[in-house]
Amino acid sequence: MSNSSSAGHAGSRHRGRGTIRPALRRAAVIAVTAPVAGTILFGTSAFAAPATLDPAEQSIADNLDVRVQDTRLGPTLSGVVIDADSGGLVWGHDATTALMPASNTKLATSTAALTILGPDHRFTTKAVYGDGVVTLVGGGDRTLTSADLDTMARTVAAVLKEAGPSSVQVRVDDSLFPAPTLATGWNDGYYPDSVAPVRALVVDGRHVTDTSVDAGRTFAKLLARRGVTVTGGVARATAGTGAALLAQHQSGALSDIVEHMLKVSDNDIAETLLRATALAAGRPATFEDGTAVVRQVLGQYGVSLTGFEIHDGSGLSRANRIPARTIADILDLADTAANGPTLGYIVDGLPVAGEAGSTLGPEWGRFDTADSRCAVGRVSAKTGTLTGAIALSGLTKAGDGRWKIFSFIENDSAADPAATKDALDGLAATVNGCWA
Structure with a gap:
């Protein structure tokens, strides 16, 4: 996939070229091949409380309020849905509670790598x-x-x-x-x-x-x-x-490597990218320095770092903590047309529900229940799985014809992990609206 086609694809599919929000204006001026500056610009969240929800969004919110109580999801869940165009909050459930995100961490790693190294970088x-x-x-x-x-x-x-x-x-x-x-x-x-x-x-x-x-x-x-x-x-x-x-x-090109890494959730590539990013930013190639650069990059883009704590690039660390709101903020950033030439590859690399060879493929038993099967081909999302932590965060076009960004992170469920994944797939199908 060429750089131009990927960037255009991400921008035209998910967001028009409307007004860029203040936090994202800052993002556009970060040099993609230069080390991150020492000063971190902590911006406010891109999310805004909606004045009113349209009928499709109200249906999403009402259904999620009920379905998030599913016992398969356990007692601890951080979740959020936003409108991709307006940034308006559609629904939230403990959205700022920082939980173990598993491989959703790779979204942060990818953002830093593409920004610091540049999508054309080659090893x-x-x-x-x-x-x-x-x-x-x-x-x-x-x-x-x-x-x-x-x-x-x-x-x-x-x-x-x-x-x-x-x-x-x-x-x-x-x-x-x-x-x-x-x-x-x-x-x-x-x-x-x-x-x-x-x-x-x-x-x-x-x-x-x-x-x-x-x-x-x-x-x-x-x-x-x-x-x-x-x-x-x-x-x-x-x-x-x-x-x-x-x-x-x-x-x-790094753009292709990132897309592959996200599709299959490759831990080894993620950890290598973390070190290469640290080196390109003028720091030692260590976990500590790599994750420090990730924080700097996200902060300069205006992503909320409240509760954000990572110790690796892959999400294998059981000490990592990220709120659903921050994961959605990262996806919102990547899905913005102004950032398409640099970060659009993150959106293109998200597994698609039912896509064989990806972590949402039928070989993994994803989106194959009566509730979620309707969303096959309609949801693009990054998976995350550790013992005691399952996550699903991505994008889908809802019943109002507008793209929604969602993040669901579950911790501590006593249910079988396959059952918990089915429940999360159902939440994504709810955002899509096909499970009304």
Whole structure:
């Protein structure tokens, strides 16, 4: 998807080019490729209390008042619905209560990454040579594949054959990121299934303890297949400043990476983006500095940070807390035409109800009940799932023909998680109006 088509799609589908609210005027002047300035502009929420609700909105509000009492949703829910054009509040239920948001955190991470790095940013993996050593240098590309490494190996082999060294050793340099640590709210049980230790080098998205050495071993095998004699094992080393560049691979555009990350809720990509964003903002590539930059970016856009607390980029942290109002504010920001060229990819990356291959696909049992099936193809929303926390936040065109932004975050339900997800899907169908 090209940058121009994505931005136009998001803007024209969800919001016309009307008056930009004050908080969003600030958003338009943030430089997308420069580090965030030290001063944070704390704006007020974009939400405004409505004078009156139209009949379709009143129906949404009345039905949600009843359906939010569903026992499958448990005792703790933060929810909100706003009109995308006016910013008017349609419905709220403990909307400013900060709850564990699970993967809805990725919406904040995406906003910061697209703003600081820019949607055209690409991650570069390099192969350099010096003193008989070929070093694979990681650039934070979580989408790097064996096929990409094979293309690099072909180029490296051709250069080495011309230069004439009889054999080489292979090393990996992943020093772009510091050694992996656990985020606040993580436990080592997350490794390696839920997320791999965050390193700057990985191939085929493999979940192994040392993704860098694993990538180096793959590269060494590919070099050997191309006729290069590789001696010894693969180890970690920092490439010398005088090493010669032999080959490099660039990832796809960040805009495409963000869309994919949101569609499938990829934890590894989210954590890599958090570190890359911190580096681009002139800070160390750590959880603490990455999340600090996220806060700065959201604050400068005018997003309410009351109750906002995150400790990672993926939402795996059980210490994260975000109110539904803030999640809706982030979506409102991304859905505004003025921000389309930078943030519209967030809206385009939202899973669509019934979309196979996404976290709202039929393989996950989403939008398949009598109450919610009517909303298939009509709701775009980011999912979030942790033990004790399920969220669903997105957009849908309601019965009045106007787009609504909604966020529902549930914590502490004793119901089966599949039943809770069904109940949340029903709330989204209620906002759409197809479940009247």
